[in-house]
Amino acid sequence: MNSLIIVNEGLKIGSIQIKPEFVDRILQVSLKFIFVLFLMFISIKIGKTIIKKFVENQTKDKGLKFAMSPQKAKTIGEVLKSVLKYSVYFIGVAILLEELFGGISLTFASMGGFAIGFGAQSLVQDLINGFFILFEDQYGVGDYVTIGKFEGIIETIGIRTTILKDFTGDLHLIPNGSIKEVTNHSRNNIRFIVDVEIAYEEDIDHAIEVISETCKEFEAKYEEVPQPIEIWGVNSLGNSGVTIRVVGFSIPMHQWSMERKLRKAIKEAMDREKIEIPYNKTEFIINKKVEMEEVF
Helix, strand or coil, X not given: XXXXXXXXXXXXXXXXXXXXXXXXXXXXXXXXXXXXXXXXXXXXXXXXXXXXXXXXXXXXXXXXXXXXXXHHHHHHHHHHHHHHHHHHHHHHHHHHHHHHCXXXXXXXXXXXXXXXXXXXXXXXXXHHHHHHHHXXXXXXXXXXXXXXCEEEXXXXXXXXXXXXXXXXXXXXXXXXXXXXXXXXXXXXXXXXEEEEEEECCCCHHHHHHHHHHHHHHHHHHCXXXXXXXXXXEEEEECCCEEEEEEEEEECCCCHHHHHHHHHHHHHHHHHHCCCCCCXXXXXXCCCHHHHHHHHC
């Protein structure tokens, strides 16, 4: 069994002797590693706190010379956090690599630099495209967008990636360099449609009048509807009823709730006016003459 012996020349494990200089080097590197990692952690913590305060001040104090909208301030804050994180990681890793491989040969360093540079091409593309996304204000945090095959809400914008949350709750991390086409659904009012079906026996003009009055009350009640709701009239003639189309516009991200609420309001108004909404019916026709002949 190998034994550990402490001698004047250092440590001796069996036939292997470890010099004091090597032990000192290991201790120095270990302590420096711990110190650098601690500084990285503290720098990110303090930086995020400062960025958070900056975003809060921008959104709360409208008297500031460069005051931003809450969405814009939040977007800039997320980007600054991303820049902070990558900067701290880059500097920290560079210090640690210098400490570990300070005496590395020029040839090996050149080969390593070439490999890193080749692998960083996609990273550079992500950074450049991310800059243009922010500069052109293509989208911001909280926007409802479609990027490629993904559709949802922007959670975070970084200098390298964009994080999108779809309506099932899944998060999609999309490299900025791969973003070629973006459809932003949050920059203008969004249309919603409510189709109302009435029975053929009902008076169409009366039904449209009831729907029109309901829409006017709805517009006054909800500020999410910024413009008058239109009654397009008879849209189709179905198997059991007439379909009247109602079209409105809401502020972004409220179109679904406005559609549901308007549909409910119209249904209640039609119930009060006793306007029948068609539903499946079964009608039995009995031929009495045939029945009497069968009896005799």
